[in-house]
Amino acid sequence: MKKIIAAAVVAAASFGLVTGASAGTLDNVKAKGQLVCGANPGTAGFGVPDEKGNWTGLDVEYCRAIAAAIFNDPTKVKFVPLSSKDRFTALASGEVDVLVRNSTWTMSRETTLGVIWAGINFYDGQGFMVNKKLGVKSASELDGASICVQQGTTTELNLADYFRSTGKKYQVVTFGTSEEALKAYDTGRCDAYTTDRSGLAADRLSMAKPDDNVILPEVISKEPLGPLVRQGDDQWLNLVKWVHFALLIAEEDGITQANVDEKVKSDDPEIKRILGTDGKFGESLGLSNAWVVQIVKAVGNYGEMFERNVGPKTPLQLARASNALWNKGGLQYAPPIR
Amino acid sequence: MSTQAIPRHESPKVVFYNDPKIRSLFFQFILLAAVIALFWFAYDNTLANLKKRNIAQGFGFWNVEAGFDISQTLISYSAASTYGRAFLVGLLNTLLVSGLSIFFATVIGVIIGVLRLSKNWVVSRLAGFYIELFRNIPLLLVLYFWYGAVLSSLPEPRDSIAIPGDIWLNSRGLLVPRPVILDQFWLVGWSIVLALGVAVAITRYARRRQAETGRRLPAGWLSTLVMIGLPLIVYFAAGQPLGLDLPVKGRFNINGGLNLAPELVAMVVGLSTYTAAFIAEAVRAGVVAVSKGQTEAAHSLGLTDGQTLRLVIMPQALRVIVPPLNSEFLSLTKNSSLGVSIGYPDLVNVFTGTVLNQTGQAVEMVSVTMLVYLSFSLLTSAFMNWFNTRVALVER
Numbered sequence: 160m161k162k163i164i165a166a167a168v169v170a171a172a173s174f175g176l177v178t179g180a181s182a183g184t185l186d187n188v189k190a191k192g193q194l195v196c197g198a199n200p201g202t203a204g205f206g207v208p209d210e211k212g213n214w215t216g217l218d219v220e221y222c223r224a225i226a227a228a229i230f231n232d233p234t235k236v237k238f239v240p241l242s243s244k245d246r247f248t249a250l251a252s253g254e255v256d257v258l259v260r261n262s263t264w265t266m267s268r269e270t271t272l273g274v275i276w277a278g279i280n281f282y283d284g285q286g287f288m289v290n291k292k293l294g295v296k297s298a299s300e301l302d303g304a305s306i307c308v309q310q311g312t313t314t315e316l317n318l319a320d321y322f323r324s325t326g327k328k329y330q331v332v333t334f335g336t337s338e339e340a341l342k343a344y345d346t347g348r349c350d351a352y353t354t355d356r357s358g359l360a361a362d363r364l365s366m367a368k369p370d371d372n373v374i375l376p377e378v379i380s381k382e383p384l385g386p387l388v389r390q391g392d393d394q395w396l397n398l399v400k401w402v403h404f405a406l407l408i409a410e411e412d413g414i415t416q417a418n419v420d421e422k423v424k425s426d427d428p429e430i431k432r433i434l435g436t437d438g439k440f441g442e443s444l445g446l447s448n449a450w451v452v453q454i455v456k457a458v459g460n461y462g463e464m465f466e467r468n469v470g471p472k473t474p475l476q477l478a479r480a481s482n483a484l485w486n487k488g489g490l491q492y493a494p495p496i497r
Numbered sequence: 498m499s500t501q502a503i504p505r506h507e508s509p510k511v512v513f514y515n516d517p518k519i520r521s522l523f524f525q526f527i528l529l530a531a532v533i534a535l536f537w538f539a540y541d542n543t544l545a546n547l548k549k550r551n552i553a554q555g556f557g558f559w560n561v562e563a564g565f566d567i568s569q570t571l572i573s574y575s576a577a578s579t580y581g582r583a584f585l586v587g588l589l590n591t592l593l594v595s596g597l598s599i600f601f602a603t604v605i606g607v608i609i610g611v612l613r614l615s616k617n618w619v620v621s622r623l624a625g626f627y628i629e630l631f632r633n634i635p636l637l638l639v640l641y642f643w644y645g646a647v648l649s650s651l652p653e654p655r656d657s658i659a660i661p662g663d664i665w666l667n668s669r670g671l672l673v674p675r676p677v678i679l680d681q682f683w684l685v686g687w688s689i690v691l692a693l694g695v696a697v698a699i700t701r702y703a704r705r706r707q708a709e710t711g712r713r714l715p716a717g718w719l720s721t722l723v724m725i726g727l728p729l730i731v732y733f734a735a736g737q738p739l740g741l742d743l744p745v746k747g748r749f750n751i752n753g754g755l756n757l758a759p760e761l762v763a764m765v766v767g768l769s770t771y772t773a774a775f776i777a778e779a780v781r782a783g784v785v786a787v788s789k790g791q792t793e794a795a796h797s798l799g800l801t802d803g804q805t806l807r808l809v810i811m812p813q814a815l816r817v818i819v820p821p822l823n824s825e826f827l828s829l830t831k832n833s834s835l836g837v838s839i840g841y842p843d844l845v846n847v848f849t850g851t852v853l854n855q856t857g858q859a860v861e862m863v864s865v866t867m868l869v870y871l872s873f874s875l876l877t878s879a880f881m882n883w884f885n886t887r888v889a890l891v892e893r
């Protein structure tokens with residue numbers, strides 16, 4: 160009987176966990192003195208820790224930007240590595256304050272998981288990687304192939320859709336982590352490995368012989384990746400959303416890590432609003448009015464972050480393409496700060 | 498002298514709340530009510546919280562289209578099937594891998610356990626090394642090892658090894674012709690049932706005859722003959738109602754046929770080699786528990802070594818072996834949930850993994866999965882308990 164009671168108490172306690180705070184995330188973060196950020200356990204260019212535990216990547220720098228906006232200190236972030244499977248539960252249960260981890264914005268995720276996206280920091284699409292020696296040039300040649308994939312992703316579903324709509328056959332082998340899926344592909348279990356094309360570029364580099372593998376030209380899905388938060392806290396959603404927009408607007412207005420101190424002296428009315436020398440835009444978010452100055456000083460603008468982490472001069476060599484600003488032929492567009 | 502009935506000793510009247518029986522009932526009732534209330538509170542609280550957070554709930558998902566594929570399906574399944582069907586596929590895959598592994602683990606375990614007791618020093622040390630090795634390595638590593646070993650030792654599909662009889666071996670698995678059941682096959686099915694019945698009858702008769710007359714019949718041989726012979730005769734008489742779907746070579750892979758995927762092979766080899774180490778220990782303990790005097794007595798009766806083991810030692814050892822075996826079988830079944838790490842589509846991979854992630858309904862999926870494993874455990878325990886009473890000491 161004692162056991163039953165103990166079990167009941169444990170069960171009650173674990174269900175009780177679900178009652179964690181939902182509103183007032185900003186106050187919580189300020190009280191904790193740090194931002195807890197759900198990050199990718201290991202995708203180069205987006206989120207990856209080195210041997211010393213220093214995190215780098217575009218998604219990682221988004222968390223630093225949010226910390227800079229709140230604390231004027233980009234180091235006040237605790238990164239929690241989350242697998243594809245666990246990430247949404249971790250966010251919904253309050254384990255992390257924000258999730259920035261190659262996560263695709265979809266309707267069902269927003270309507271059933273209790274989470275909401277704050278924006279799109281990388282426009283992506285799903286692709287395939289194959290070994291060069293197969294001589295495959297296009298995804299349309301993959302009829303009958305076996306394909307390794309990671310569980311808990313949109314990838315799994317897009318793959319089934321793609322082969323259903325093209326009427327081709329394939330065999331899927333599903334793994335818990337991308338590391339396991341990639342290893343099985345590398346050992347010859349699968350003809351192809353599939354995930355977001357940005358993920359392919361990163362995963363290819365982590366292989367023993369990256370040059371033996373090619374990424375096929377086809378893009379079989381839309382993968383809008385971006386930061387997301389729990390539903391029910393609009394103040395916090397606004398904050399994360401506007402940090403993202405501020406990064407885009409800074410690039411649009413030529414505000415960089417190097418020149419931000421100069422720009423603060425500018426007389427341009429828009430720049431004055433953005434950098435907080437005019438108006439109370441920061442305060443309205445619960446921050447200091449110099450929030451954008453703090454962000455740009457810490458991580459630069461969106462363009463700088465892109466170039467530093469995934470751009471053509473990095474090992475990933477990704478082009479700006481859809482991720483260029485709207486006035487440079489891309490899709491990145493931010494509403495005005497006014 | 499008149500006999501006078503001694504008045505029966507009446508128990509003194511107590512107030513009902515001091516009656517130990519009523520008291521104990523009362524407290525048990527309170528405890529039960531408290532436990533139920535606690536569970537109800539947890540359930541209600543969970544639902545309310547999920548609702549507040551806009552997280553989907555309920556069991557409406559069973560009939561929703563799954564939209565993903567599964568590599569190994571024992572029943573027909575496609576991305577257009579429902580989550581309910583996906584659940585069944587995962588369940589059957591778990592049963593398949595557990596069933597096969599339990600069989601092989603027992604066989605290997607018994608052999609290693611007996612070898613461990615061998616008088617040959619080298620053999621007994623080798624068996625001891627095996628046991629220590631597998632008992633001290635985490636199962637996940639064992640699985641990674643076998644999966645890696647299976648995969649890297651096999652050729653790519655282009656260089657498939659052809660084995661006579663339309664069998665191919667490559668890194669996608671072992672492809673064998675798939676039997677296709679035709680119309681008249683039910684005749685063969687029934688003949689197998691009939692043969693089984695006859696075999697049981699023969700064994701019973703042989704036992705009775707030996708008890709009555711002391712003469713023995715080669716019952717084992719006779720039943721084997723019936724069990725193989727009868728279905729075979731019916732099979733040919735019914736016009737061989739079994740077709741074959743042969744594997745054929747395609748661009749990437751061999752298509753058609755029946756594929757024993759490397760994931761299945763690695764799972765079965767991994768689970769059975771690992772669990773065998775524990776079973777071997779149980780077997781050794783059981784045999785050692787039978788006193789040496791039994792062997793000596795059996796020998797002095799003129800029984801051979803084999804007969805001694807089979808007729809004297811084993812029946813007594815089984816009493817010690819069976820209970821721990823039960824828990825080994827249970828752990829093996831639960832351990833099969835590591836399948837996702839090497840891509841084997843068991844219940845946890847398919848249902849608690851992919852389905853949970855597509856629907857986001859963690860509470861429902863985890864509860865259902867727990868219920869399934871609980872039922873497996875109860876069923877296994879029930880069977881092993883039954884088996885245990887059969888081998889237990891029969892007191893005459």
Ligand SMILES: N[C@@H](CCC(=O)N[C@@H](CS)C(=O)NCC(=O)O)C(=O)O
Pocket residue numbers: 199200201202241242243260261262263309311312313314336337338354355357358359362382384
């Ligand atoms: N964008 C897709 C896939 C994201 C994803 O999980 N990508 C993989 C492959 S790059 C990953 O990040 N894996 C890292 C890991 O779990 O170890 C989604 O949101 O479902």
